[in-house]
Amino acid sequence: MSNLRNSVRLVGHLGNEPEVKKTANNKTLARVSIATNSSYKNEKGEKIEETQWHNLIMWDNNAKLAEKYLRKGSEISIEGRLSSRSYTDNSGVKKYITEIIVNEILLLDKKKD
Amino acid sequence: MSNLRNSVRLVGHLGNEPEVKKTANNKTLARVSIATNSSYKNEKGEKIEETQWHNLIMWDNNAKLAEKYLRKGSEISIEGRLSSRSYTDNSGVKKYITEIIVNEILLLDKKKD
Amino acid sequence: MSNLRNSVRLVGHLGNEPEVKKTANNKTLARVSIATNSSYKNEKGEKIEETQWHNLIMWDNNAKLAEKYLRKGSEISIEGRLSSRSYTDNSGVKKYITEIIVNEILLLDKKKD
Amino acid sequence: MSNLRNSVRLVGHLGNEPEVKKTANNKTLARVSIATNSSYKNEKGEKIEETQWHNLIMWDNNAKLAEKYLRKGSEISIEGRLSSRSYTDNSGVKKYITEIIVNEILLLDKKKD
DNA sequence: TTTT
DNA sequence: TTTT
Numbered sequence: 246m247s248n249l250r251n252s253v254r255l256v257g258h259l260g261n262e263p264e265v266k267k268t269a270n271n272k273t274l275a276r277v278s279i280a281t282n283s284s285y286k287n288e289k290g291e292k293i294e295e296t297q298w299h300n301l302i303m304w305d306n307n308a309k310l311a312e313k314y315l316r317k318g319s320e321i322s323i324e325g326r327l328s329s330r331s332y333t334d335n336s337g338v339k340k341y342i343t344e345i346i347v348n349e350i351l352l353l354d355k356k357k358d
Numbered sequence: 359m360s361n362l363r364n365s366v367r368l369v370g371h372l373g374n375e376p377e378v379k380k381t382a383n384n385k386t387l388a389r390v391s392i393a394t395n396s397s398y399k400n401e402k403g404e405k406i407e408e409t410q411w412h413n414l415i416m417w418d419n420n421a422k423l424a425e426k427y428l429r430k431g432s433e434i435s436i437e438g439r440l441s442s443r444s445y446t447d448n449s450g451v452k453k454y455i456t457e458i459i460v461n462e463i464l465l466l467d468k469k470k471d
Numbered sequence: 472m473s474n475l476r477n478s479v480r481l482v483g484h485l486g487n488e489p490e491v492k493k494t495a496n497n498k499t500l501a502r503v504s505i506a507t508n509s510s511y512k513n514e515k516g517e518k519i520e521e522t523q524w525h526n527l528i529m530w531d532n533n534a535k536l537a538e539k540y541l542r543k544g545s546e547i548s549i550e551g552r553l554s555s556r557s558y559t560d561n562s563g564v565k566k567y568i569t570e571i572i573v574n575e576i577l578l579l580d581k582k583k584d
Numbered sequence: 585m586s587n588l589r590n591s592v593r594l595v596g597h598l599g600n601e602p603e604v605k606k607t608a609n610n611k612t613l614a615r616v617s618i619a620t621n622s623s624y625k626n627e628k629g630e631k632i633e634e635t636q637w638h639n640l641i642m643w644d645n646n647a648k649l650a651e652k653y654l655r656k657g658s659e660i661s662i663e664g665r666l667s668s669r670s671y672t673d674n675s676g677v678k679k680y681i682t683e684i685i686v687n688e689i690l691l692l693d694k695k696k697d
Numbered sequence: 698t699t700t701t
Numbered sequence: 702t703t704t705t
């Protein structure tokens with residue numbers, strides 16, 4: 246792993262429940278989307294809110310943590326690496342997707358007593 | 359700008375000459391691809407080399423720096439934010455692309471005397 | 472500012488109320504300590520909790536944000552740069568101190584309704 | 585290890601040869617100083633160059649890499665965590681020091697053929 | 698599709 | 702001096 250060559254850090258809220266499954270070689274995989282919100286002023290000085298969605302991939306211990314603790318709406322911070330790949334969809338069209346392979350997860354939701 | 363919510367750092371070599379142009383509202387825009395290399399051991403213990411390509415977007419001063427100093431093969435480090443968008447290609451197909459809007463560039467090539 | 476050459480990111484809780492003052496040239500300065508907690512297993516396999524304390528320096532808008540929103544116990548995330556300096560204490564002894572000049576602050580406490 | 589709670593990234597040149605030794609429990613430890621340079625404009629608009637020095641601590645594989653490849657003047661990028669501790673110097677005075685425990689090293693010097 |  |  247080279248953290249210094251390819252590293253992403255995000256803070257945001259999950260848009261769905263993590264989808265967890267076992268792969269053929271018995272590894273645990275979780276997928277979930279995360280939204281990051283930012284605001285900036287456009288050329289007219291109006292405040293623009295922008296939401297970006299990112300695809301997170303979690304393996305093994307991170308996937309298990311996701312299954313146990315992460316829910317739709319959870320706020321988390323993650324560190325991972327960018328990974329792009331292509332696949333052929335059901336209609337036979339080649340598609341490209343960029344995902345973030347998560348190395349570390351920090352839960353930001355406060356526990357309720 | 360929220361650096362803490364959405365931040366990418368990459369170190370790698372450029373795959374092409376930066377394409378620089380002026381936008382309609384007279385801003386300078388540069389596009390260039392960067393490759394990040396990493397290696398890991400697979401389940402058989404073999405060393406696997408993996409190259410990832412990323413799309414960089416540079417505006418204004420960063421674009422001018424790119425035009426002046428960056429060449430195919432240049433090694434750089436960048437910090438930016440992830441941004442995904444869709445567009446319709448020439449055949450009318452909707453496509454998705456993930457790009458990195460660059461905030462800062464560090465040149466890693468050594469000067470020659 | 473070179474974010475790529477010297478960058479620190481911390482997530483933790485504040486150990487005191489921010490101390491805010493005006494400097495001679497009318498800039499606002501806030502100082503506050505932040506604790507980062509981590510745990511690791513020692514050679515006997517025992518879980519060890521370790522707390523590190525860091526000195527944060529905030530200027531102007533960040534200092535005003537600190538004065539308004541940050542309290543003892545607040546959880547925040549920051550990005551900044553490492554800066555070390557020496558000074559002479561009241562007994563005439565030369566001392567060294569390392570501080571983090573904060574560029575960006577993210578509040579992690581949840582609002583209560 | 586919590587990379588998300590306490591993380592430092594530096595790019596700079598080493599100020600000395602790494603000092604490498606074995607600890608009592610047979611681990612390899614290397615110490616070396618790194619300088620980071622930045623420039624900013626002061627209130628008079630003058631460009632000010634500022635050099636900061638940081639203390640790096642490398643253990644085991646990182647220490648061995650340092651011994652083998654790092655020299656005075658080498659340019660590297662590192663990722664690590666901030667750690668402060670106190671010790672009593674030869675004159676019996678209590679001193680404080682902030683160090684960076686290095687997790688990862690990237691060599692930026694170009695190989696010569 | 699999240700959240701403020 | 703924080704917090705879990």
